[in-house]
Amino acid sequence: MFDAHLHVWDHARSSYGWLTGAPEILRRDHLIEEARGALMPWGVDRAVLVQADETMAETDYLLDLVAADPLVVGAVVYLPLEDPATVAEQMAASRPGVVGVRNLTHDRPDPDWILGADQRRSLELIEAAGLPLDYVATLPRHRENLLTLAQEQPGLTFVLDHLGTPPAQPDQRDGAWQQWQEQIAALAALPNVVAKVSGIYDAGGPVTPEHMRTVLAAALDAFGADRLLVGSDWPVCTAFGGAEATMRVLLAEVDRLPGDQRYALREGTAARVYGLDA
Incomplete structure (x- = not known):
């Protein structure tokens, strides 16, 4: 199985300032050796690491792991989208192991930050390099902005992380649920948007x-x-019941699907989107 959304963090390699406000279980180091032990029982034999800090030091750390660990086949890395000169420099360097780019857009005070002129120039550079952009959307406004970007830049593949954060309690009578459904339908109408089934939790606990x-x-x-x-969303899932609870429920539902659909979710789509061997 291909885990399309795995994090690791090592405070010796980057600062991870956002962890100061995170659940206590997440604040310690979470290293690749621990990830392997948590995920291999579920058949994970390949993984893409996804950035968890907005530093070039963390980018270097993830690429070191790609080079050193056979479990890790690529990394979705941080690049400063507000600094297109640095993005251009990194694209020109063609660093081995980079399969995509992401920023922590959901943690920024301005939900419209991604629409800035410099950010859009960086997205053009990422498209020219043939890489996808992972995008985190926790607010309806984030999803609206992704729709705008995907419409304006049809040559760039956008990967909507965590299905754009559906409401923690699905209820057809709830306006937030209806809005989420409508927004992902609008995004899915654009062929350059794909989505990760990852990071799906109930409020305060593991998903049912x-x-x-x-x-x-x-x-x-x-x-x-x-x-x-x-994607497993490890180790964030450890704050919501752990990998066992998360993967058991997720894969049980995926494995109800016909064989070709199971293969797509478990391996095929990730390999295609990130340009890796199926």
């Missing part, structure tokens, strides 16, 4: 099978299996 089934059904209806990727 019923919740996961509802969310996955909505995602499949919008995107289809060949535009969905499965």
Whole structure:
């Protein structure tokens, strides 16, 4: 299985300032050796690391792991999108192991930050390099902005992390749930947007099978299996019951699907989107 959304962090390599406000279980180091032990029982034999800090030091750390650890086949790294000169320099360097770019857009005070002129220039450079952009959306406004960018830049593949953060309690009568469904349907209408089935939690605890089934059904209806990727979101999942609870529920629902759809979610889509061997 291909884990399309794995984090690691090492405070000796980067600062991870956001962890000061995170659940205590997340504040310590979470290294690749621990990730392997948590995920291999679920059949994970390849993984893409996804940035968890906005420093070039963390980018170097992730690429060191790509070079050193056979589990890690690529990294979605941080680059300063507000600084297109640095992005251009990094694109020209063609650093081995880079399979995508991401910023912590959801942690920025301005939800419209990604629409800035410098950021858009950086996205043009990322497109020219043939890389996708992972995008975190926790607010409706974040999802609106992704729709704008994907419409204006059809040659760039956008990877919507965590399905754009569906509401923690799916309820067809709830306006937030309806809005999320409408927004992912609009995003899925654009062929350059794909989405990760990852980071799906109930409020304060692990996701229930019923919740996961509802969310996955909505995602499949919008995107289809060949535009969905499965990710563990380790170690964030440890704050919501752990890898065992998360992966058991997620994979049980994925494995209800026909074989070609299971393959797409478990391996095929991730390999295609990140330019890796299937």
